[in-house]
Amino acid sequence: MAAAGAEARRGEGWRGAPLTVPRSPGKLPRPGKRGRDPQARQSATRRDAASCPADTSGPRGAPRASPVPRSYFISKEFYFLIVAWCVPCLVSLDTLQELCRKEKLTCKSIGITKRNLNNYEVEYLCDYKVVKDMEYYLVKWKGWPDSTNTWEPLQNLKCPLLLQQFSNDKHNYLSQVKKGKAISLKDNNKALKPAIAEYIVKKAKQRIALQRWQDELNRRKNHKGMIFVENTVDLEGPPSDFYYINEYKPAPGISLVNEATFGCSCTDCFFEKCCPAEAGVLLAYNKNQQIKIPPGTPIYECNSRCQCGPDCPNRIVQKGTQYSLCIFRTSNGCGWGVKTLVKIKRMSFVMEYVGEVITSEEAERRGQLYDNKGITYLFDLDYESDEFTVDAARYGNVSHFVNHSCDPNLQVFNVFIDNLDTRLPRIALFSTRTINAGEELTFDYQMKGSGDISSDSVDHSPAKKRVRTVCKCGAVTCRGYLN
Numbered sequence: 001m002a003a004a005g006a007e008a009r010r011g012e013g014w015r016g017a018p019l020t021v022p023r024s025p026g027k028l029p030r031p032g033k034r035g036r037d038p039q040a041r042q043s044a045t046r047r048d049a050a051s052c053p054a055d056t057s058g059p060r061g062a063p064r065a066s067p068v069p070r071s072y073f074i075s076k077e078f079y080f081l082i083v084a085w086c087v088p089c090l091v092s093l094d095t096l097q098e099l100c101r102k103e104k105l106t107c108k109s110i111g112i113t114k115r116n117l118n119n120y121e122v123e124y125l126c127d128y129k130v131v132k133d134m135e136y137y138l139v140k141w142k143g144w145p146d147s148t149n150t151w152e153p154l155q156n157l158k159c160p161l162l163l164q165q166f167s168n169d170k171h172n173y174l175s176q177v178k179k180g181k182a183i184s185l186k187d188n189n190k191a192l193k194p195a196i197a198e199y200i201v202k203k204a205k206q207r208i209a210l211q212r213w214q215d216e217l218n219r220r221k222n223h224k225g226m227i228f229v230e231n232t233v234d235l236e237g238p239p240s241d242f243y244y245i246n247e248y249k250p251a252p253g254i255s256l257v258n259e260a261t262f263g264c265s266c267t268d269c270f271f272e273k274c275c276p277a278e279a280g281v282l283l284a285y286n287k288n289q290q291i292k293i294p295p296g297t298p299i300y301e302c303n304s305r306c307q308c309g310p311d312c313p314n315r316i317v318q319k320g321t322q323y324s325l326c327i328f329r330t331s332n333g334c335g336w337g338v339k340t341l342v343k344i345k346r347m348s349f350v351m352e353y354v355g356e357v358i359t360s361e362e363a364e365r366r367g368q369l370y371d372n373k374g375i376t377y378l379f380d381l382d383y384e385s386d387e388f389t390v391d392a393a394r395y396g397n398v399s400h401f402v403n404h405s406c407d408p409n410l411q412v413f414n415v416f417i418d419n420l421d422t423r424l425p426r427i428a429l430f431s432t433r434t435i436n437a438g439e440e441l442t443f444d445y446q447m448k449g450s451g452d453i454s455s456d457s458v459d460h461s462p463a464k465k466r467v468r469t470v471c472k473c474g475a476v477t478c479r480g481y482l483n
Contacts, residue, residue: 092212094123097143112143120144122159124204125166127197130190137166138197140204169203170196206237213238217327220244223320227398228341231329239336241394246320248426249395251358254388258418263305269314276300276314279416289316290347291413291430298383298425299415317415317428321351325441327401334472336401337440344435350410353379353399353427355392363389374469376404376445376482383414384422399429404482405442407475409435412447442473445482 100112123142135154214229266272284299302314324341377393392400414425469482
């Protein structure tokens with residue numbers, strides 16, 4: 001923590017609420033004076049407070065606390081200085097709370113008040129030992145820095161979930177190292193090896209980071225289906241350079257007109273001349289909200305200018321994902337994947353493929369960079385022409401994590417709703433068969449079976465491929481390469 005700028009900064013108009021130390025007039029602040037020393041507190045206080053964290057999640061970035069200029073109050077004889085503290089921007093809520101408690105500061109905006117300044121709640125367990133036939137666990141206290149971790153007897157820990165996670169993580173580590181050979185603990189099981197404790201702490205931190213990321217994804221999504229995150233394979237955490245979006249993000253210089261020029265006036269879009277008929281195609285759905293047109297045929301849904309209401313049977317893709325999905329770490333070396341947590345009927349809409357809309361020229365440039373990294377996120381919008389590409393590498397939704405398969409359970413369709421520019425269709429993924437709960441979702445990066453949709457179309461591949469990439473889908477019909 002550092003004090004705010006000097007007198008020269010006065011009047012710059014900096015914004016943000018300072019973290020303040022309550023003080024009486026006429027006395028300079030003395031950081032560290034208020035509150036008890038965590039090391040000197042009675043162990044009984046910790047024992048009574050130890051419990052499972054009700055919610056270990058927090059925002060990815062806490063409110064940005066900007067420095068505030070020092071204010072001076074002048075009396076006839078003295079200058080009294082009130083100090084405003086600065087904190088790093090874009091850090092987690094837990095980190096800000098740790099900084100506050102370390103400096104004995106209160107800040108209501110991040111939940112640190114006089115009442116809970118010295119509260120203790122178990123965040124995770126770091127280590128284990130046995131002393132005089134009594135079991136102890138090293139406790140990381142939520143909102144407190146690691147320097148305040150303490151050994152607590154098992155009998156005082158009322159957190160069965162954290163204890164179970166600790167045991168599971170220890171077992172997983174022992175089953176992974178040395179090809180599953182058992183590793184004995186020191187001193188007749190009286191202490192963990194440092195490598196085991198280190199792994200357990202990493203898993204605990206990963207679990208918290210993934211929970212925080214899951215919460216962020218669900219805050220950003222605008223559809224009904226929930227998003228879950230799971231990694232039982234390795235220590236990989238949330239992607240560091242991925243931003244969740246719900247719709248196309250146009251690159252500079254590209255304009256997306258998201259307002260239709262006309263709409264239907266149907267009272268029953270199933271039986272009247274609706275938007276698809278105006279576009280010269282068939283209505284895409286049946287009364288069970290399943291797609292009935294063949295791959296390669298465009299979907300024209302009712303738009304914002306249509307007189308029909310939100311329950312119109314021709315409004316499916318625009319309602320977003322209706323199923324709860326899980327982003328999970330695959331065990332076959334394919335990185336992250338997506339699986340459904342509920343049963344999905346055949347021919348049902350599952351999700352959209354969204355990302356940054358860029359020109360084909362820019363896609364060529366980025367594609368060369370992505371090839372060097374072995375990643376593929378470029379999806380050509382070649383329904384009528386080949387002017388634009390969707391790049392989901394940095395900006396995207398759940399579809400960013402969907403893997404390729406030579407025998408996929410999802411099929412790609414071009415969709416037009418408010419934007420009727422045939423150069424910029426929306427990309428929707430529909431199920432090709434019944435997909436059971438727990439099954440991974442995949443689509444063919446070459447979109448086999450989609451069919452030609454115009455005489456100009458040459459390649460329906462979702463990605464511009466320049467090198468041969470080995471396929472790991474494991475399907476009986478696997479072609480051996482993604483491209």
